[in-house]
Amino acid sequence: MADFVLELADKVAGVGVRTAYAEKVDIDGVTVLPVALGYYGFGGGSGSSEEQGEGSGGGGGGASIPLGAYIGRGGDVRFEPNLLGLLLVAIPLVAVTGKALRLLIKALKK
Numbered sequence: 456m457a458d459f460v461l462e463l464a465d466k467v468a469g470v471g472v473r474t475a476y477a478e479k480v481d482i483d484g485v486t487v488l489p490v491a492l493g494y495y496g497f498g499g500g501s502g503s504s505e506e507q508g509e510g511s512g513g514g515g516g517g518a519s520i521p522l523g524a525y526i527g528r529g530g531d532v533r534f535e536p537n538l539l540g541l542l543l544v545a546i547p548l549v550a551v552t553g554k555a556l557r558l559l560i561k562a563l564k565k
Contacts, residue, residue, distance in 0.1 A: 461513065467550075475491060475492070476488060476489070476490055476491075477489040477490075477491070484528075486513050486526070488524060488526075489521065489522075490522050490524060490525065491520060491522055492519045492520045492540075492544055493519040493520075494518065495516065496515060497515035498514060498515070499511070499513030499514070520543050520544060523535050523536035525543070
């Protein structure tokens with residue numbers, strides 16, 4: 456099992472940057488570099504019980520949320536956001552930050 460995990464880690468080592476930044480594309484003299492938030496995870500395990508015997512398993516998954524693109528036009532480069540993608544990232548971040556601040560303020564009042 457350890458060999459499998461090491462082999463899997465070697466295969467996905469360079470995926471992070473390729474997930475976040477796609478290959479640049481030239482469209483009518485304009486260079487577009489897509490940007491995304493990508494994440495993935497893997498897990499596995501084994502166990503045994505008297506009733507069911509021994510077993511093992513594993514799985515993995517991931518997602519990519521498009522955040523926008525860097526647009527290069529005539530020496531000028533700017534980021535054009537994908538508003539839906541940014542909302543998908545910002546809403547959980549704001550919720551977690553709000554909860555953390557609430558707990559911090561509650562702890563400081565004591």
